[in-house]
Amino acid sequence: MRKVHIVGNWKMNQNLEEINSFSGAVQDMNDISCEAWIAPQAIHINLLKMKASSIKVGAQNCSNHDSGAFTGELSPKSLKDLGAHFVIVGHSERRAIFGEDDALLNEKVLKALENNLKVILCVGETLEERESGEFKSILKNQLLLGLKNISASKKGDILIAYEPVWAIGTGKVASPAQAQEVHALLREELKSVSGLDAQQTPILYGGSVKPDNIQGLLENADIDGALVGGASLKPDSFKDLCKLTK
Numbered sequence: 679m680r681k682v683h684i685v686g687n688w689k690m691n692q693n694l695e696e697i698n699s700f701s702g703a704v705q706d707m708n709d710i711s712c713e714a715w716i717a718p719q720a721i722h723i724n725l726l727k728m729k730a731s732s733i734k735v736g737a738q739n740c741s742n743h744d745s746g747a748f749t750g751e752l753s754p755k756s757l758k759d760l761g762a763h764f765v766i767v768g769h770s771e772r773r774a775i776f777g778e779d780d781a782l783l784n785e786k787v788l789k790a791l792e793n794n795l796k797v798i799l800c801v802g803e804t805l806e807e808r809e810s811g812e813f814k815s816i817l818k819n820q821l822l823l824g825l826k827n828i829s830a831s832k833k834g835d836i837l838i839a840y841e842p843v844w845a846i847g848t849g850k851v852a853s854p855a856q857a858q859e860v861h862a863l864l865r866e867e868l869k870s871v872s873g874l875d876a877q878q879t880p881i882l883y884g885g886s887v888k889p890d891n892i893q894g895l896l897e898n899a900d901i902d903g904a905l906v907g908g909a910s911l912k913p914d915s916f917k918d919l920c921k922l923t924k
Contacts, residue, residue: 680880682896682923683837683903685798686716686910687738687766687884696911697722701729703913708732712903712923716910717766720752727761736764736795739772742785744793754786754793764796766905768824770843780823787824791832798837798905799824800884801864805844817860818867830873838864838881839905845885847907854894854901857883861900889918896923 692700697718707714715734718726727735741751757765767790768783783799790797801820803813821838828836840860842852852860861881868876883895884905895901903923909915 680878680902682712683880683882684712684714684910684916684919684923685764685766685839685882685903685905686916687769687905687907688716688718688911689738689771689907690719691911692718692722694722694725697726698729700911700913700916701726704730704732704917707917707920710920710923712920714916714920715764716916717764720757723757723762724760734763736762736766738766738769740765740767740786740790740795742782742789744789754790754795758793758795762795764798764837765790766798766800766839768800768820770800770802770841770846774843780820783824784826787836788827791828791835794835796835796837798839798882800839800841800905802841802843802846802884808842808844814863817864821864821867822871825871825874828871828873833874833879836874836879838868838879839884840864840881841884841905847886849886851886851891852883854898857895858898858900861898865900887919889915889922892919892922 717736717738737757740754744755767786772778787797801817803816807813807816865876880902882903882905883901887904887906888909
């Protein structure tokens with residue numbers, strides 16, 4: 679049975695005072711049944727890791743290189759040295775704002791796996807792509823190109839996050855039925871990825887997930903958790919999300 683994951687993506691939020699407050703409030707989370715992960719700003723990874731021992735900490739992005747003349751980039755090798763557990767690759771903001779394409783994202787996936795980081799590969803369509811009817815082929819390409827050349831030995835280190843771009847930070851949420859339709863599609867496509875176990879690969883939903891809508895999403899067979907933005911910034915709502923996975 680696939681384990682439920684609740685992954686907070688803090689984006690460029692949370693200062694030191696807020697992290698200290700958050701960490702103090704989540705010390706009683708050791709009895710939760712889900713995997714509770716958070717990706718803070720990279721400069722705060724070590725701090726959150728030390729202060730919030732019940733949570734696994736990772737990065738929001740990484741380079742496709744271990745080292746070199748790449749000013750401002752995040753080395754996956756150094757992230758692992760720092761104690762990062764995972765990295766998010768291909769978030770819609772990285773694709774749209776920073777122009778990261780599927781070929782580059784695949785390089786990042788492979789380099790992160792090489793450094794024994796778990797990888798959450800994000801895929802998702804814009805509102806225009808959904809309304810045009812192209813979204814299924816777009817999602818298929820993002821998934822298959824992003825996962826090229828995955829080694830079978832790394833099959834347990836891959837997670838997928840479906841994030842409809844039109845539902846990120848907008849307050850809109852894909853209905854449980856809409857989300858399940860896409861998750862089922864993605865799981866079917868995973869069967870063609872050499873080295874991966876489609877049935878065991880967790881697929882998370884991301885897009886304005888909150889405590890009041892997560893249970894309806896998790897009732898679906900192919901939704902294995904959530905990639906959460908705003909609702910992960912406050913300890914009470916993050917804890918509620920984790921508790922509601924039971």
